[in-house]
Amino acid sequence: MAKKIGVTMDVGNDGVAVITISNPPVNSLASPIIAGLKEKFRDANQRNDVRAIVLTGNNGRFCGGFDINVFQQVHKTGDLSVMPEVSVDLVCNLMEDSRKPLVAAVEGLALGGGLELAMACHARVSAPKAQLGLPELTLGVIPGFGGTQRLPRLVGLAKATDMILLSKSISSEEGQKLGLIDALVPPGELLSTSRKWALDIADGRKPFLRSLHRTDKIGSLSEARAILKNSRQLAKKIAPKMPQHHAVIEVIEEGIVHGGYSGVLKEAEVFRQLVLSDTAKGLVHVFFAQRATSKVPNVTDAGLKPRPIKKVAVIGGGLMGSGIATALLLSNIRVVLKEINPEYLMKGIKTVEGNIKGLVSRGKLTQDKAGKALSLLKGVLDYTEFKDVDMVIEAVIENIQLKQNIFKELEKVCPPHCILASNTSTIDLNVIGEKTNSKDRIVGAHFFSPAHLMTLLEIVRSENTSPQVILDLMAVGKAIKKVPVVVGNCIGFAVNRTFFPYTQAAHMLANLGVDLFRIDSVITSFGLPLGPFQLGDLAGHGIGLAVGPIYAKVYGDRMFRSPLTELLLKSGRNGKINGRGYYIYEKGSKPKPDPSVLSVVEESRKLTNIMPGGKPISVTDKEIVEMILFPVVNEACRVLDEGVVIRASDLDIASVLGMSFPSYRGGIVFWADMIGPKYIYERLKEMSETYGSFFKPSRYLEERATKGMPLSELKSSRSRL
């Protein structure tokens, strides 16, 4: 069925014109909608039979904001003329300054431009539980349509800056307490109450309030300045590298000092500057890339329906198993947690309890919900409870034989519909399922640590995994608030494989004489939360040593074999786990660089002997970023070339959510395309000539560089999906 897009106006016998936005699924403000709104408001203002106006959205959703596709169009073309002029023409002149009263009838959500339109109305009536907010900063821009000016005037400056800087939405219930919503009514009464409210304003029974002209919630100039000072500190803390967080405070201040209208004009000017920024390009890309992961050819378009998953068995209550169990329990899924002995089982259960209590103490979960979640957990030491589970997630130690035996056993003890998933981080799924006859229901459910907090779920399919099983796991992933990304089967899958050169490049630089703490600091300045050495400490160097040979076996032609990890372990430094790695970890204080580790690095340098002429190389910070991240881009090219991901943007999302690659850089492939494949290719070629084949550009990169094509443009037929 074709989507019904447009703005309609129905004038009732009561003299109220109901203007309705229709643009499924979220009634976003696409260009025809904005044109339609202008036309209908003009019409309503001119018609003699219209005394008052109600603005609403179709299908239970008021409006999800300005059409983000337009930003993408601006990014592709650089043409700002597709951005409509709305703040004054539509929102001030036709709406707020209209002589006829306007009431917003809000249901479902009013976000960004949606809330901004509602705030330009003279009153707002809402159904319960509507989501209200200005999330524009997450897209690298600032609120438009006068949102920066009207929100502080409706909810107060401190609350408004908080909502805007943190992109935090509130419910209509909270909105009512704050004065953003004038009345809260059941959905069935929304339109009738809104009509009545509009007529009450028209007849002088209720006040005719224009938000932009209000000053009662702003306080004195000195009070406002004190609040803005705090906001600047908050912006510096949460988003030091984001231009929009700092710009929005200037825009709000303009309105406080020179009046709301002046603020609206500045808002429009700053908006147009920011929409062209690299930050906006990266964040808008991430917005669409994340949604694209939900579309998996031959799975989500195959007419299948996800089967209910009510009971899940998790095997292994260690670091990952306990985190996975926590995530399931928090979404009301019954969990059977299996361990090898009572001691380990108790440890696993205690970890789950600790995870859940931690959420309660941080105010993220109520005591009631915590109790309910824990009541759904059952610890076991055998397979009796597996007879009616819908899914098993195996999270035992990374040992091929153990996993093979477990899967063979699972085939016997689980019902035939049961999904058999493994959380392995490196082992080939075909190898894990080798001893079974159930290859169609074997799938990788690769969570990231800590599994109850990290949002990425890499769903690894082999050539035998059935579409139904993939769909079911995607549905479970979404139910437990993860972002599932479906990838193909190879050593390291998409994320770990793409990033395995990250640590290796860092080791090479350290062996070439570059200070490791400088490397970490350059990489965190680039935007990753941890540099490669601190990340190694966090993961534990034992793991690093264990997985090294697995990667070496398949990707040995492009490995830098560094003795550093082994030397580190020999010196008793396992990483954060035992309080010592490259850094010193003490309870209650930040990790401190440990100068005594430099003797270990020196030993490694002696063994590798790669410093040219025995002297440390001299590199700029930019060169450090390139030497560490261009090899990652190079491996990403191989992942794309081999069809391990469906689309390049899936790797962007996986890198952002799995490796914390900065979202404002759009993900690893998007970032590389912004720099340009030709430049990356040439730099890697130079590096490989100087430092060896570790940096050798891949065929895919070379081809894109020579043909002037972006890396994101896939044309490979070698898909594993």
Ligand SMILES: CCCCCC(=O)CC(=O)SCCNC(=O)CCNC(=O)[C@H](O)C(C)(C)COP(=O)(O)OP(=O)(O)OC[C@H]1O[C@@H](n2cnc3c(N)ncnc32)[C@H](O)[C@@H]1OP(=O)(O)O
């Ligand atoms: C001169 C111009 C000045 C402009 C100033 C201004 O006001 C700027 C803005 O308003 S920017 C936009 C602000 N709004 C948002 O950031 C909201 C973004 N959307 C969401 O957070 C969510 O989509 C949601 C909460 C509205 C709905 O969530 P879900 O129900 O989980 O659905 P979904 O996220 O999967 O989305 C469904 C499809 O809808 C598309 N979509 C959502 N919002 C928008 C939008 N604002 N513009 C365009 N498209 C939107 C989304 O991409 C999904 O599409 P699919 O093709 O189905 O993947």
Ligand SMILES: NC(=O)C1=CN([C@@H]2O[C@H](COP(=O)(O)OP(=O)(O)OC[C@H]3O[C@@H](n4cnc5c(N)ncnc54)[C@H](O)[C@@H]3O)[C@@H](O)[C@H]2O)C=CC1
């Ligand atoms: N540690 C990490 O950051 C990540 C690990 N993984 C993968 O997750 C899996 C588990 O890793 P971790 O949780 O770190 O290991 P872990 O060592 O913390 O936990 C493994 C647990 O499995 C238990 N176990 C062993 N055999 C068992 C059996 N037959 N039945 C029930 N329990 C059994 C052990 O007693 C132990 O408690 C591995 O495959 C690993 O590669 C995946 C993503 C990230």
